[in-house]
Amino acid sequence: MLTPPAADAAYLEDLYSRFLDDPLSVDPSLWPVFAAWPDSRATVHPVRRPRVESGTADANLVRRSVATERLIAAWRMHGHLAASLDPIGLRQPAGHPELDPLTHGLTPDDMGAPVAVTAPLGASAATPSSILDRLLATWGGAFTAEVAHLEDVEARDWLISAIEGDRFASPSNDERLTRLDGMLAAESVEQFMNKRFPTNKRFGLEGLEAMAPMWEAMLADAASAGVSDVVMAPMHRGRLTLITRIVGKSFTAAFSELLGTPQVPKGFAASSDVPYHLGISTERSIGGRTLRITMPSNPSHVELVAAVALGKARAKQDLLRAKGEVDPEGKVLPLLLHTDGAFSGQGVVGEMLQLADLPAYSVGGSVHVISNNQLAFTVKPEHGRTSRHPSDAAKAIGAPVLHVQADAVDQVVRAGRIAMAFRARFRRDIVVDVVGYRRRGHNELEEPMFTEPVRYTHIAARPSSPIAYAEDCVAAGVIDRDGVQSIVDRHWVALGQAHDAAKGYRPNTADRLAHRWSGLKPRGEGTAKPTGVPLDRLRRLGAATVRVPDGFDLNAKIARQWGERSDSLERGDGIGFATAEALAFASLIDDGYGVRLTGQDSRRGTFSQRHAVVFDQTTGDEHTPLAALASAPSRVTVSDSPLTEEACLAFEYGLSITDPDMLVAWEAQFGDFVNGAQAVIDQFITSGDDKWLRQSGLVLLLPHGMEGGGPEHSSARPERFLQLAAGNNLSVLACASPANLFHALRRQMLRPYRVPLVALTPKSGLRHAEAVSSLDEFGPGTAFRPVIDDPDRTTGARKVVLVAGKLFFDLASARRERGMDDVALIRVEELYPFPEAELRAVLAKHPGAELVWAQEEPENMGAWRYIEPHLASLRGSESRATYCGRPAAPSPAVGWGAWHKAEHAAVLDGAFAPVAARRRRAS
Numbered sequence: 006m007l008t009p010p011a012a013d014a015a016y017l018e019d020l021y022s023r024f025l026d027d028p029l030s031v032d033p034s035l036w037p038v039f040a041a042w043p044d045s046r047a048t049v050h051p052v053r054r055p056r057v058e059s060g061t062a063d064a065n066l067v068r069r070s071v072a073t074e075r076l077i078a079a080w081r082m083h084g085h086l087a088a089s090l091d092p093i094g095l096r097q098p099a100g101h102p103e104l105d106p107l108t109h110g111l112t113p114d115d116m117g118a119p120v121a122v123t124a125p126l127g128a129s130a131a132t133p134s135s136i137l138d139r140l141l142a143t144w145g146g147a148f149t150a151e152v153a154h155l156e157d158v159e160a161r162d163w164l165i166s167a168i169e170g171d172r173f174a175s176p177s178n179d180e181r182l183t184r185l186d187g188m189l190a191a192e193s194v195e196q197f198m199n200k201r202f203p204t205n206k207r208f209g210l211e212g213l214e215a216m217a218p219m220w221e222a223m224l225a226d227a228a229s230a231g232v233s234d235v236v237m238a239p240m241h242r243g244r245l246t247l248i249t250r251i252v253g254k255s256f257t258a259a260f261s262e263l264l265g266t267p268q269v270p271k272g273f274a275a276s277s278d279v280p281y282h283l284g285i286s287t288e289r290s291i292g293g294r295t296l297r298i299t300m301p302s303n304p305s306h307v308e309l310v311a312a313v314a315l316g317k318a319r320a321k322q323d324l325l326r327a328k329g330e331v332d333p334e335g336k337v338l339p340l341l342l343h344t345d346g347a348f349s350g351q352g353v354v355g356e357m358l359q360l361a362d363l364p365a366y367s368v369g370g371s372v373h374v375i376s377n378n379q380l381a382f383t384v385k386p387e388h389g390r391t392s393r394h395p396s397d398a399a400k401a402i403g404a405p406v407l408h409v410q411a412d413a414v415d416q417v418v419r420a421g422r423i424a425m426a427f428r429a430r431f432r433r434d435i436v437v438d439v440v441g442y443r444r445r446g447h448n449e450l451e452e453p454m455f456t457e458p459v460r461y462t463h464i465a466a467r468p469s470s471p472i473a474y475a476e477d478c479v480a481a482g483v484i485d486r487d488g489v490q491s492i493v494d495r496h497w498v499a500l501g502q503a504h505d506a507a508k509g510y511r512p513n514t515a516d517r518l519a520h521r522w523s524g525l526k527p528r529g530e531g532t533a534k535p536t537g538v539p540l541d542r543l544r545r546l547g548a549a550t551v552r553v554p555d556g557f558d559l560n561a562k563i564a565r566q567w568g569e570r571s572d573s574l575e576r577g578d579g580i581g582f583a584t585a586e587a588l589a590f591a592s593l594i595d596d597g598y599g600v601r602l603t604g605q606d607s608r609r610g611t612f613s614q615r616h617a618v619v620f621d622q623t624t625g626d627e628h629t630p631l632a633a634l635a636s637a638p639s640r641v642t643v644s645d646s647p648l649t650e651e652a653c654l655a656f657e658y659g660l661s662i663t664d665p666d667m668l669v670a671w672e673a674q675f676g677d678f679v680n681g682a683q684a685v686i687d688q689f690i691t692s693g694d695d696k697w698l699r700q701s702g703l704v705l706l707l708p709h710g711m712e713g714g715g716p717e718h719s720s721a722r723p724e725r726f727l728q729l730a731a732g733n734n735l736s737v738l739a740c741a742s743p744a745n746l747f748h749a750l751r752r753q754m755l756r757p758y759r760v761p762l763v764a765l766t767p768k769s770g771l772r773h774a775e776a777v778s779s780l781d782e783f784g785p786g787t788a789f790r791p792v793i794d795d796p797d798r799t800t801g802a803r804k805v806v807l808v809a810g811k812l813f814f815d816l817a818s819a820r821r822e823r824g825m826d827d828v829a830l831i832r833v834e835e836l837y838p839f840p841e842a843e844l845r846a847v848l849a850k851h852p853g854a855e856l857v858w859a860q861e862e863p864e865n866m867g868a869w870r871y872i873e874p875h876l877a878s879l880r881g882s883e884s885r886a887t888y889c890g891r892p893a894a895p896s897p898a899v900g901w902g903a904w905h906k907a908e909h910a911a912v913l914d915g916a917f918a919p920v921a922a923r924r925r926r927a928s
């Protein structure tokens with residue numbers, strides 16, 4: 006290699022640096038000399054193309070150099086298509102024409118000739134041939150990456166430099182020994198399981214054991230970078246190794262779970278979950294530092310838990326922020342584990358990735374690791390996705406992707422370490438795709454030869470990944486065979502001992518309400534602190550919700566709306582839903598709680614009712630009046646959300662199970678759209694405490710009501726929530742009283758436990774003249790009223806109509822029109838828990854009255870089928886309640902306005918008609 010001559014070194018250095026900046030600025034005869042100099046300053050320095058006359062020697066040099074530049078760029082962009090990622094070797098790399106020197110006009114004769122380019126680090130000479138060798142070694146082997154799509158040039162060049170500069174590529178013997186130990190430990194766990202738990206599903210790690218030393222190295226790097234909390238999103242693959250060896254659960258506890266022993270004291274009521282869904286929180290000491298590792302429990306539904314983990318990470322960061330931590334993102338790391346079929350297949354992954362850089366959701370970047378065994382149960386990649394790699398969705402957010410072949414153990418660890426270093430430096434998402442195989446079936450009970458005979462014949466003939474690595478280590482003199490055997494023996498002895506101990510292992514406490522939650526009680530125990538607030542405080546807080554900085558150019562319509570709010574507070578009556586909600590939030594913040602509200606258009610409010618964030622009409626500056634009440638900025642968030650329900654709701658759930666002192670509310674744009682997150686509702690929100698003993702006080706605000714909006718702007722499907730309600734797992738409300746919504750929101754924080762609240766919220770009711778409360782109803786001594794008696798007919802009614810939500814106002818006006826004051830209209834504001842005592846007391850005041858349940862929804866929807874048995878048990882079979890509402894229908898609402906009106910009129914008529922007439926109509 007040419008090096009600068011001793012004489013005139015400074016002059017040459019100067020020329021060299023000018024050459025690096027612009028080759029045209031130096032004599033072309035120096036290009037080959039300078040091109041071969043080692044350049045520590047830049048590996049990807051742009052070299053502008055010189056203008057020279059064609060046909061000369063210089064012209065050939067330029068042609069070769071330009072072509073070589075293209076070749077280098079092509080490898081940095083498409084090298085992943087040439088990499089050997091399949092350890093079995095059955096899936097050949099796709100290749101790409103631009104990886105071929107000939108495509109760029111480089112002939113065999115050119116390959117040994119000098120070129121004037123800044124060669125990749127490690128190229129032995131500045132010739133196309135040496136450069137190609139280096140490109141092949143760095144991008145086309147067992148490790149490769151996709152970085153060309155990064156817009157951030159510094160981040161891209163850092164990665165190229167790490168890759169071409171062989172960062173973390175030379176482990177010491179001690180490091181290799183540690184890795185070998187991790188590999189053999191993983192293999193021992195799997196084999197032990199095979200022997201002792203042959204019929205348990207375990208979703209083995211075999212074929213991807215290199216993940217174990219990679220995870221361990223990643224945690225070590227996190228600890229040494231100052232991370233104190235790692236929030237891990239788990240996955241099913243390799244779960245037992247992950248939770249024991251990496252997260253730190255004892256093998257005794259893990260085996261006890263696998264033996265089917267309940268992990269709660271005798272007599273404890275909870276529905277529980279299968280062992281491979283159970284999360285854990287541990288503290289590990291790594292390299293002299295303590296790392297808290299949190300792994301939330303997860304349902305079978307793949308990938309949902311990743312968004313939950315993100316929400317947890319954000320909550321932890323926000324709590325640190327509120328305590329004055331200047332770099333909470335440096336302290337809390339989301340490490341999200343995925344599997345290949347799930348990552349490419351599940352839509353929630355794309356939704357979750359899109360949260361990465363949004364102010365209300367960002368966590369300073371997540372490290373994603375995909376366990377890619379190239380099969381999803383029995384589905385092969387060619388049937389499971391169109392994209393080249395399972396990781397391709399991550400490129401949409403500009404995340405770099407490192408691909409690595411799983412049998413190249415040191416490269417796998419290297420990939421994990423580069424990802425950690427990248428996140429630590431750039432605070433952005435990065436993906437590691439570990440491509441291996443699955444030694445057995447999807448779980449250990451199924452036969453892979455049914456669908457993958459060729460692949461599995463090859464797999465059966467291969468040594469396991471840990472054994473192959475052990476052989477490498479023996480060959481390299483890192484350890485001898487006896488040493489390997491003694492590692493294996495040590496693991497087997499430990500596993501055997503843990504298994505013996507597991508047989509007698511009985512936890513005497515349930516894992517719940519720890520740490521930040523220790524002041525809370527189990528669900529349903531104890532009563533709420535008073536939710537009423539002194540009236541002068543309410544007026545003060547109400548004023549704060551409409552305060553803007555001096556000189557703020559407030560929109561005139563909002564100013565008018567806010568003026569009405571101020572007037573109503575001053576007068577002490579006419580307080581509508583928007584003000585009630587603002588008072589609930591403001592008073593909770595004033596009490597010291599955090600408040601977070603997100604949803605599509607939630608800052609303004611779908612119905613232009615909220616204006617929790619206002620915008621200066623001249624400058625566009627935004628202002629959040631509630632924030633002024635907060636003890637720290639991170640305790641109040643009002644944010645619009647992306648147009649997703651599933652990932653957003655999962656994220657908010659993650660926040661809600663982490664910070665019990667934050668009212669976390671998510672609002673559907675219309676309640677109808679909440680079903681996009683049905684899996685989150687089923688698997689986490691309604692059942693999480695029952696399965697995993699993790700409480701959530703999440704609030705779902707779901708605009709609901711049949712107002713002619715058609716099938717998808719009418720119903721939040723209350724029937725579904727009511728079907729999911731059991732064991733006090735939820736509150737389901739349909740408030741017609743603004744004061745009641747105020748109390749319900751406050752109750753979420755003021756009761757001694759947390760349960761989710763599903764509130765059907767008004768649409769037209771937001772501006773309904775009668776949908777108002779007086780200030781007194783918010784004051785001291787007032788509380789949430791599950792049932793509101795009829796002030797106009799308190800006793801002796803001929804008929805009692807029970808109703809939830811805004812239909813009450815329509816019925817009240819229909820009653821006035823008809824002059825039927827012998828009918829009592831009772832509002833059932835809380836549908837679940839069923840307010841049995843309150844209803845019994847009210848009904849007792851109308852002995853012998855005909856009882857009607859009125860609803861707007863079709864008979865197979867709404868609350869009827871849920872509430873009818875409850876009413877039957879209240880009244881006995883003699884005087885069962887009858888139904889008044891729309892007939893059963895497949896779709897919740899009609900589309901034509903005229904039909905809607907006719908249906909609505911029929912519901913109102915029916916409520917006041919004699920029973921027989923209503924029966925006639927129904928038939």
Ligand SMILES: Cc1ncc(C[n+]2csc(CCOP(=O)(O)OP(=O)(O)O)c2C)c(N)n1
Nearest residue numbers: 242305306307344345346347378380381382
């Ligand atoms: C949403 C959802 N659909 C289907 C399943 C059933 N299921 C569990 S694992 C699995 C295959 C997952 O394949 P992959 O993501 O590649 O992970 P691997 O098991 O191969 O490691 C399927 C279909 C599920 N758990 N969740």
